[in-house]
Amino acid sequence: MSVWAPAGRSARYLTPRFLQFTQLIVSPLIRKASSIEAIEKRNHLFSLEKKRQQESVGRIEKIEVRYLGTPKDVTMFMNKDISTPFDCARHLSLNLVQRSALALIDGSIVWDMQRPLTHSCSLELLNFMINDPTKVNTAFWRTCSFALGATAAKAFKNNFEVKLHSFPTPDVRSGSFVYDVELCSLSDWEPSQQDLKVLSGEFIRLTQSDTPIERLSVSRDLAQLMFEDNEHKSRQIPDIAQKNEGQVTLYRAGNHIDISKGPMIGNLNLIGRVTIAAIHKLSGILDDKNLTLHRFQGVALPVGIIINHMAYNILEERAKKMNPAKSPFEPFYSEVDDSQSYNQAIA
Template sequence: MLSEAVWGFSSAAAALRPSPAEIRSRRNTVFSREQERQRALYPRIEKIEVSLKGPGLDGTLLIMNKGMSTPLSCARHLTEYHVNNSALALVDGELWPLHQPLTDSCTLTLLTFNDSDPTLLNEAYWRSCSALLGQVLETAFKDDYTVELLSTPEIPVTSGAFCCDAVLDPQLDSWTPSPKTKYFGVDGIVCSQESLRSLTRGAQQLIHQNLAWEPLEVAPSVALEVFSHSRWKQEEVEQKASDSPKGTVMLYRCGDHVLLSGGPLVARTGLCSQYEVTAMHSLGQGPWGHHRRTQGLSLPLQLQAHHTIWRRLRQRAEKLVRTVNISVLYLTQPADRSLSAFQGLLDGCPDNCLPHVLPAP
């Protein structure tokens, strides 16, 4: 990772604050404590009825355990296909993470990327790819350097790239890798190809580990304790709690990384297939320091892109995604315009390229 290659600076301030590893450990401790507390709310096994919906499943009824069984538990009562391909669920019509316990009798629909309308799942996948990128960035540098992850912008798949905004340690504000290497970014040199490849390798390692994204809905006080060392996350927790009808916020844990999410994530990192970090752009000075936007491109496990198509998609994903413009575009699109299995990424490619993007055999 980048931590092996950069940066011989030191800082007296860094010695006074917990290291990134210590912060991760504290966040995990609080997450696990709250997770155990919530599990203890169901001391006795109570049964619930789960009525399944979907192709070949209508009329199927499962008897599951209240507060313990998850949509993934239900999938395990079906077929290997449902276990391997389900990425998200609808519970009584509401998006539901696959690892989140069911708390009452309900209807359940398991969502896959092969569904006729995968719009909601595609959005969750893009959000998950951003979460994975944030996890990589947070561990990419030596422990002497902090990485402050900012809120992940909600960007549609049709933008061509997912994003993660961050503020790196002030010691890295002037970071400019070797001028002999090709760079990607605006407002100056910000990231070399080798650095991008290093970040990509970090993401691919997490994908290979097939880690679960564990959801945990918590009160703001718990989330504030989790992110007690992040000034930005403290404000984000308060904002999300005020916007939530229940006044709660959703945390996720992937390995030892705990994050705050603005929407549901897919079940596991192994659902990502082709994944590449394509650019790091400077957004200039912001309220929290020097803001940088790292971008990437990915396709889910069930889809494949021919290498020539992937190259075109990657070139597009290198260009800076401008959040405001994309938000306006997204809000003015017709409501019935959906993303069909990431085909929207191929807008602008020649028609004879489209057959190269096919479901994996």
């Protein structure tokens, strides 16, 4: 029996004997090409669909946006389905551009900073120092999970195949943000403290970049095409689309794209001090297959929030404990968002 060589190589047959001796050389190359191509394809499709949606706006209409806040209330005329809360902030002050993490529309609707406005409305720009930061902290926690997935996908340098599974609804009472990851061929990996430090360094490098977080709603079919390389995401998409009128919400930061209902904070540089505190193994049966996932757990502070070393150590120790969010092997349940314990921890 023989098999074809990977695409891009000479059209020759590789015998099982040859593959046996070249497995450690060929397999990483195949995985690397596959991973890079999947990321490039996903980003290409994301950009094409974003451009298509922008071009479908047609005749530009003006909407009235009443900004409420410091330094003073202002009424602006912006472009419907084009202008975002971030664009509004740029018309107001550099301070608002740098501090604003989330927007509030008409006093109750939480809105992404990079999401186009669809109607005339009132607008508030939320930061981490407001009197009730619950909505901002929830978006912050969700964004940290998103960035944790990006870190896990990037950190192994394509030497090993990494398949992101999912992350739970933010629950700051748990003490850590989470992402469940399948590390193919590394199911028995037990990370050392040095491994965690290296991963934390990757996370920090990600947050030190000025990287806005884009939001895009796409059809079920397009989402399936974008994530066809990941069976976990592919399996989740139909249920997500069914609950959202056939649409799937995606977020992109740099070249990392993931599925989330959102909202998220406007830029990765709003994440300050951060630690990947622990990685726990989860095992079970999924789709009649034995599977091992690694639960990555971290803790972070928003940029500008400073606490002493001892207090942060307490947060790190808490984040090391196994996060109580149910694993993908257990029946789905809806988790409760709550920022009270997080607020108390940083007070």
